[in-house]
Amino acid sequence: MPDSGSPGRDVLIIEDNRQNLELAQFLLEEAGHSVRSAGDARSARAELERQVPDLVLMDMQLPGTDGLELVAELRGDGRFRHLPIVALTAHALRGDRERFLAGGCDGYIAKPIDVAAFALQVEALMPPHPAAGAGPAAEVD
Numbered sequence: 755m756p757d758s759g760s761p762g763r764d765v766l767i768i769e770d771n772r773q774n775l776e777l778a779q780f781l782l783e784e785a786g787h788s789v790r791s792a793g794d795a796r797s798a799r800a801e802l803e804r805q806v807p808d809l810v811l812m813d814m815q816l817p818g819t820d821g822l823e824l825v826a827e828l829r830g831d832g833r834f835r836h837l838p839i840v841a842l843t844a845h846a847l848r849g850d851r852e853r854f855l856a857g858g859c860d861g862y863i864a865k866p867i868d869v870a871a872f873a874l875q876v877e878a879l880m881p882p883h884p885a886a887g888a889g890p891a892a893e894v895d
């Protein structure tokens with residue numbers, strides 16, 4: 755398997771809007787990633803407890819939760835301190851990008867999703883594949 759960094763990453767999408775979730779999931783699965791999803795902060799925590807994903811896409815407007823509060827909570831937990839978190843949000847006002855990045859997000863993708871570019875945008879924010887560097891010397895293809 756070529757070590758291009760694209761196949762087989764584990765992505766958690768935290769998004770309460772079903773259409774957005776289904777589109778994002780479809781596009782990432784088409785690109786070869788495995789996708790888990792959560793519709794609110796509570797099920798997001800449960801998914802994160804189950805397994806730490808390679809990257810989180812997080813809608814910043816979740817029911818009953820300010821996305822930045824959830825990000826701050828995760829950053830306060832050593833297991834998730836370096837977890838890539840990408841804000842997925844309809845907030846497109848100037849200043850939001852800076853606000854989310856200052857709040858602990860590693861990147862920002864605006865909604866509506868750009869169907870042609872989305873998977874590449876997400877992949878650009880992925881950490882290097884474990885086989886390429888740190889981590890247990892397990893995955894040898």
Ligand code: MN
Nearest residue numbers: 770813815816
């Ligand atoms: Mn939402």
